[in-house]
Structure formats: structure tokens, C-alpha cells
Amino acid sequence: MSTTEAPASDLDPFSIAFFDDPFPEHARLREAGPVVRLRHLGCWGVARWQEVTAVFNDWPTYVSSRGVGLQDFARETPWRSPSLVLERDPPEHTRARAVLGRVLSPAAMKGLREDFAAAAERKVAELLDRGTFDAIPDLAEAFPLSVFPDALGVRPDGREHLLPFAAVTFNAFGPDNDLRRQALAGVAPHLAWVMEQCRRENLAPGSFGAAIHAAADTGELTPEEAPVLVRSLFSAGLDTTINGIGAALWCLARFPGEYARLHADPSLARAAFEEAIRFESPVQTFFRTTSRPTELGGVPLGEGEKVLMFLAAANRDPRRWDRPDAYDIARRTSGHVGFGAGIHMCVGQLLARLEGEVLLAALARRVRGIEIAGTPVRRYNNTLRGLASLPLTLHAA
Amino acid sequence: MPSITFIHPDGRRQEIEADDGSSVMQAAIAEGLEEILAECGGNCMCATCHVYVIEDSAGALPPPTQDEDALLDGTAAERRPNSRLSCQLPASEGLVLELPERQT
Numbered sequence: 001m002s003t004t005e006a007p008a009s010d011l012d013p014f015s016i017a018f019f020d021d022p023f024p025e026h027a028r029l030r031e032a033g034p035v036v037r038l039r040h041l042g043c044w045g046v047a048r049w050q051e052v053t054a055v056f057n058d059w060p061t062y063v064s065s066r067g068v069g070l071q072d073f074a075r076e077t078p079w080r081s082p083s084l085v086l087e088r089d090p091p092e093h094t095r096a097r098a099v100l101g102r103v104l105s106p107a108a109m110k111g112l113r114e115d116f117a118a119a120a121e122r123k124v125a126e127l128l129d130r131g132t133f134d135a136i137p138d139l140a141e142a143f144p145l146s147v148f149p150d151a152l153g154v155r156p157d158g159r160e161h162l163l164p165f166a167a168v169t170f171n172a173f174g175p176d177n178d179l180r181r182q183a184l185a186g187v188a189p190h191l192a193w194v195m196e197q198c199r200r201e202n203l204a205p206g207s208f209g210a211a212i213h214a215a216a217d218t219g220e221l222t223p224e225e226a227p228v229l230v231r232s233l234f235s236a237g238l239d240t241t242i243n244g245i246g247a248a249l250w251c252l253a254r255f256p257g258e259y260a261r262l263h264a265d266p267s268l269a270r271a272a273f274e275e276a277i278r279f280e281s282p283v284q285t286f287f288r289t290t291s292r293p294t295e296l297g298g299v300p301l302g303e304g305e306k307v308l309m310f311l312a313a314a315n316r317d318p319r320r321w322d323r324p325d326a327y328d329i330a331r332r333t334s335g336h337v338g339f340g341a342g343i344h345m346c347v348g349q350l351l352a353r354l355e356g357e358v359l360l361a362a363l364a365r366r367v368r369g370i371e372i373a374g375t376p377v378r379r380y381n382n383t384l385r386g387l388a389s390l391p392l393t394l395h396a397a
Numbered sequence: 398m399p400s401i402t403f404i405h406p407d408g409r410r411q412e413i414e415a416d417d418g419s420s421v422m423q424a425a426i427a428e429g430l431e432e433i434l435a436e437c438g439g440n441c442m443c444a445t446c447h448v449y450v451i452e453d454s455a456g457a458l459p460p461p462t463q464d465e466d467a468l469l470d471g472t473a474a475e476r477r478p479n480s481r482l483s484c485q486l487p488a489s490e491g492l493v494l495e496l497p498e499r500q501t
């Protein structure tokens with residue numbers, strides 16, 4: 001089969017230069033065609049909303065069980081045992097996913113809302129007293145760290161492993177570059193600590209972790225599977241919301257008109273968070289692997305080929321979105337792919353929205369204006385987009 | 398193009414034409430109905446596309462799956478016997494759906 005008809009690109013979408021300003025490159029990829037050959041990585045790329053959505057929604061053709069990074073598990077051994085959800089296909093996926101879906105269900109979120117909202121109020125009050133602070137460590141990291149590990153059921157000692165472990169997980173989806181090599185070189189102590197925490201006896205009663213283990217009692221999971229499923233929440237539950245909240249703060253600081261709208265109507269908090277997920281796409285990319293020869297956007301693809309989905313590019317595709325480069329908190333965002341789509345769509349999306357909503361609502365009520373008080377510094381990761389530092393000043397309402 | 402009717406929380410009735418093959422959720426979003434949020438985009442994961450089915454004269458609606466039934470336990474507005482997630486309902490002629498006060 002000839003594959004020469006697809007346009008080719010020499011872009012390295014995992015380079016520091018790209019991370020510094022991916023948006024013009026995203027536009028070039030979208031314009032080049034529905035499917036682009038990424039010569040540097042030896043894989044295909046899709047950057048338009050339609051093809052990204054199509055790949056997400058066709059799991060029998062675009063499988064996750066061969067890894068959702070560049071590495072093909074059919075050829076290479078993964079750095080850790082594969083995830084029971086992210087890196088599986090049905091029917092195995094369905095079984096483990098059902099357990100997580102229940103633990104993180106809308107009904108479960110109702111039970112957390114009050115405590116999370118109170119924690120958000122306390123955090124915003126504390127930062128208002130300080131006036132000027134670094135919004136990444138002091139807010140985007142501090143708030144999720146003040147609620148999520150407790151909800152997961154993690155013991156207080158050793159929590160300094162949480163963020164480095166998550167960073168490795170997301171760096172490992174990328175190609176064999178400096179970011180991935182350095183991350184994996186230092187992973188052993190973090191992974192050992194996390195696996196120890198995932199054991200039933202180390203998870204607090206009433207927590208997400210305990211609820212997952214309870215599924216082993218009913219035979220839904222085996223006792224060996226339960227800790228591995230808990231591990232998914234250590235990997236995906238913290239760094240994601242940190243970068244999501246960081247994205248929202250960075251958007252609201254850069255678009256004072258939108259902050260004014262939010263301040264005038266705090267009920268827009270949830271929408272403001274969701275639009276930040278579309279606009280910045282804190283999770284930038286995931287791969288799939290073709291399970292059979294197929295065709296995508298008129299381009300024939302062979303079996304066993306990697307396809308890289310650019311979520312951020314799809315979320316700003318002018319074919320799908322009106323004024324895609326405007327951060328608009330009143331936008332109808334339904335259909336954005338910042339949380340993915342299809343059977344693997346983020347199982348923690350409700351928890352992420354809860355955290356984002358209560359925090360932005362607390363800000364909206366107590367803060368009249370947000371000002372950037374220093375130069376923001378970017379943090380580099382093969383999958384996550386976000387800042388390392390964002391100095392802000394808050395003005396009390 | 399099936400026509401379906403929404404009843405807003407204030408009692409106002411609104412009839413819309415849905416595209417063939419679309420879900421009730423997609424039809425509502427296309428029409429810009431603010432009472433349907435559909436945060437998960439129709440993947441049956443968020444329960445923010447909740448509606449009450451008032452009339453299904455054609456008897457065209459499939460029964461809820463286990464996933465939908467479990468999600469309905471977490472709707473923001475009260476769950477009633479006629480509660481459904483509109484992303485799981487094919488838009489079919491003559492449907493009458495009431496929109497809840499809130500989705501989150």
C-alpha cells in the first residue's frame with residue numbers, strides 16, 4: 001500500500017522549542033492535511049478535531065493495549081506493568097473501568113463537594129492575606145495536594161513522591177528523549193513508594209483507594225489487580241488537575257475581561273475551568289496503535305503503526321470552533337477533547353471539574369482582580385502542558 | 398428530521414427539528430439550549446444532559462443501560478422514574494422532554 005499521499009513533516013513535537021510555542025505548529029499540522037507523516041518519530045499525526053475524535057471513538061482499530069505513548073508494547077517492554085484501564089482494550093478495560101467509574105461517579109462527587117469547597121475558601125483567604133505569591137506551587141499545586149491525596153487515602157508520610165511519580169508517568173509516553181531518559185533514570189524510589197501505598201492496608205477507610213480494594217471482595221477485581229488499579233489514580237489524579245487549575249489561572253490572568261465576567265457571576269466558575277481545559281489542553285497528546293490496516297482521512301495506514309493525537313490542536317481547530325484562539329468562559333465547550341473521548345475518556349473528569357469549579361468560585365467571590373506580578377516560567381513534560389511559576393497579585397473584592 | 402419538544406423549567410414549550418440520526422442531547426446543543434450541558438460530550442460519563450421524558454408516543458426509546466442507570470443516581474436535579482440521559486436517547490418524532498432546573 002502506498003502511503004506517499006499523506007503530507008510529511010519534520011517537526012519534533014516533543015522538543016523544548018515546540019513546547020515553548022506549539023500553537024503555530026499545530027496550525028501547520030492541521031492545514032497540512034487530515035493525517036500527517038511525522039518523519040522524526042516514524043508515526044502518523046492527527047491534529048484536526050474530526051480525525052482526533054474518529055481515532056478516539058474507534059478503539060477496535062486504534063488500540064490502547066499496545067501503549068498510549070510512542071513505545072509499542074508489542075515490541076518493547078513497558079517501564080512498569082501496564083495500566084488496567086489506560087493501556088487495555090475491552091473486555092479487560094470494561095471491567096476495571098466500571099470500578100473506577102463507580103468510585104468517581106457523579107453521586108460520589110456530591111459527597112466530596114462540601115469539604116472541597118471549604119478547602120478552596122481557606123486557600124483563597126490565605127493567599128489574599130499574602131497578596132502576591134507564586135500561583136503554581138502556592139495554589140495550582142497546593143490546592144489539589146490539600147484535597148486529593150486525602151480523598152485517595154494516602155498516608156501523610158512520603159507524599160513528596162507524588163509529583164515526581166506523576167511527572168515520570170507523563171514523560172514516559174514521549175519518545176526516547178532527554179525528558180524521558182532523565183525521568184526514568186530516577187523513577188525507582190518513587191515507583192516503590194507508590195506501589196507500597198497502593199496496598200490495601202495503607203489506604204484510609206472510606207477513600208477512593210479503599211473503595212477500589214472493596215471491588216476485590218465481590219470478585220469484580222482480583223486481589224492482585226486492585227493495587228494496580230489504585231496506581232492509576234496516583235498516576236493520573238494529581239498532576240492533571242494541577243496543570244488544569246494552573247491553566248485556568250493563567251487564562252484568567254491573561255484575559256482580565258473574562259475574569260471580570262467571572263467575578264460578576266461566580267456561577268460561571270465551572271464553565272471557566274472547562275474552557276481553560278479546551279484552551280490550554282493540559283494533557284496535550286496521546287498515541288494509539290493500529291490493530292489492522294485501515295484508512296484515515298483518505299490515507300491508508302498499515303497494521304502496528306502509531307498514531308499521535310494532538311488534543312490541543314483539535315481543541316483549537318477552526319473547522320470545529322468559532323474564534324478558537326479566544327478564551328471565552330461562556331463558550332459551549334461540549335465536544336472538546338481535553339479529557340479525551342470514547343471509552344477511555346477521562347474517568348476522573350468529574351473530580352477535576354469539582355476541584356476547578358470550587359476553586360474558581362472561591363476566587364470569583366473574594367477577588368476583584370488578578371494581576372501578573374512577574375515572568376511566568378514554563379515546565380517541560382512530554383505530555384503535560386503547564387507552568388512551573390506564575391507570580392500573581394490578588395486584589396480583594 | 399424528527400421534531401421534538403422541550404419544556405423549559407419555567408413551563409415554556411419549544412419545538413425543534415433534530416438532524417436525522419442525532420441524539421436528543423446533540424439536538425439540544427445544536428439548538429443552543431442552555432439547560433443541557435453535556436460536559437462529557439455524549440460519552441455517558443457525566444450526567445449533565447439529564448431530562449425527564451414526558452411523552453414517547455412512538456415508543457422509540459431504548460431502556461437505560463446499567464451505566465446510564467448508575468449515572469442517573471448522581472444527577473444534580475432530583476431523579477424521577479422518567480429521568481434519562483439525553484445523550485443516550487435517539488431523537489425521534491414526537492418526543493416531549495422536560496428540562497431540569499440544574500445539571501451541576
Ligand code: HEM
Nearest residue numbers: 085086232236237240241244283339340344346347348352
Ligand atoms: C484537568 C484534569 C485532567 C485531564 C485534562 C485529564 C485528561 C485525560 C485524558 C485526555 C484521558 C484519555 C486517555 C486516553 O484516551 O488514552 C484521561 C484518562 C484517564 N484519566 Fe484523566 N485527566 C484529568 C484528571 C484526572 C483525574 C483527577 C483522575 C483521577 C482521579 C484521572 C484519571 C484518569 C484515568 C484513570 C484515565 C484512563 C481512563 C481509561 O483508560 O478508561 N484523570 N484523562
Ligand code: FES
Nearest residue numbers: 437439444446484
Ligand atoms: S453528555 Fe455526559 S452523560 Fe450525557
